[in-house]
Amino acid sequence: MKNSVKAAIIQKFFAAACLLAFSDGAFAQSEAITGPSTVEIPAGWFWQGSDGIERKYAYDIDEQVYGHDISRRNRWYDIEGDKWRVHLLPYHISKTPVTNDDYAKFIKDSGHAAPDISKDEWDRQGLIYNYDTIVPFLWKKGRPPKGRGNHPVVLVSWQDAQAYVEWLSEKTGKNWSLPSELYWEKAVRGEEGTFYPWGNIYDPALLNSGDRGPFDTTPVGQYDAGPFGLLDGVGQVFEWTSTSGQAGYRFVKGGSWDDRGCGVCRPAARHARPEHLRHILIGFRVMYRD
Template sequence: MNSLKDRHWPRLPSPLPKDVTDRVLMGYPEHYLEYPLVEQVGLAIRSLLDTPVEQLLTLLQSAGVPLYRRIAAGEVLGLRGDPRIDVFNPQMIDIAAATVQIGLSPERVSQVLDEFDGLGLDRSWIDKETPLHSVHLDSYRIARFAVTNSEYREFLLDSGHPSLPSSWAFGRYPQQRANHPVYSVSDSDADAYAQWLSRRTGRRFALPSEAQWEHAAAGPQRLQFPWGESFIAEYANTIELGYLDSTPVGVFPQGASPFGVLDMAGNVEEYVADDYQAYPGGPQINDDLVQDVGRHRIARGGSFTRFRDLARNPRRHGRYPRPIYVMGFRLVENNNASTCQSCEV
């Protein structure tokens, strides 16, 4: 089912009113609705409860398996114990040193606005991506998956870190979402996790720089989405999918980046290492995020609560203090210590 006509495809007012509710921001009415994908996943979970772990892994990694069944396989795997998740040895993907281009040519801003018309975009949000410019990257390794709830739990237990994810209702660990990405953490929480894991392993973990993140998502071809130039709703957990919840990591194999990194579009937004500042030669944007929040950490990739425009590889976003912005993170491992701003060994 690759047709967007079967998915959530509303039009939002532009400009968006300041007092808009989260439901309106997601393109939904205030009253309750049923979500067909949620029901399909629930039925599939019951049918997979006794399935061997090896078969569950095969199901969730197979693009030919229906999406609802891949999600269900991931949910059952999370309850049984997901062998893909290893807190002290996360799966990492090698990225070779290169001089890469990131950002967006100013001439393409209008094209992007036209392509995503109806999502309430402000021109300044896309201007923030300009200009297209070159950055040299030393070789690095990037995590195949975002950091999960089970990994973050290990960090909290071992470190005594005092800040809990607000998505953990009343501070209770969500066992049923062990292999979902952790979200609703702060940028300083994410940095603390990377520093803790560096100390515990003797390796140099950190959050990726903007350039590292974008290159890992877009590849040498500078794709607009991790999989290509056009948005496909079934390739990422954005609001268009109509699931309204996080999903287990790695259940969208078609959405892999050119390097094989998973979930770089959708599921949860991902903090990077950089606070917002204008790109070299680009305009300093004083948009609503700057006005309302001030200094803020850049986040990338979009989420299950936001539309496809935030899933574009060049898109630069950040956290507003409201529940609709679900912020997580993934790690890089820097081979060159001088490029690791937040590593602590």
């Protein structure tokens, strides 16, 4: 073989090797874990909790929509903290709930169990939804349901969410956590203490709730941003917080795609759920402080 031919072959081989190395490097870079996109919540005061006027409004709209006064008779909203001024230092919180695509990176890297639940396990939780209702949300072979990558992840327990933030902290070097009720509420509600992120009048056009449908999760970011640029803070899915309601229970906040009214969608509203619960109405978002 002539030297010129040999040189040409070696040159092509070298070029191909360089391209492969570059591609591998690019792929590795694309797989780097940086965490969800965040918004910064500045230091300052805000109004947390609710007062009698706000709770009465919540009971009234529930009764108007549902045609009964179960929430009022059971005093669902009376467990909310009384309205008070709180000062928080700055922090960063994920702009949207953690999505299926976000969570899939965690599943792939850590080997943690994907969001899946058997019919027997589901039935033991004692929820009103039959198993057929949850099938569209189940993961298969460690992958999210087709076409739902940009939907909030659901069927995650509080322990699952905790495992995610521990993994994310290790991967990024930042101290990620679930937000406490205080940090969650300021980020969603803003500083002025309005009933909803947009004001004091409920508007079903501004969130994914059961008032207008589609009676399912939707891709995140379909509605107007809240006071700090945060998205999907009300409606869409309830979100786990780090705040304990009682032993073995954590507060969830924000309401969901299945709620109407929507007294329970107010950022001040709260109710506790078992830490082990996996529900199609509950997801989470994450935060960190510098």
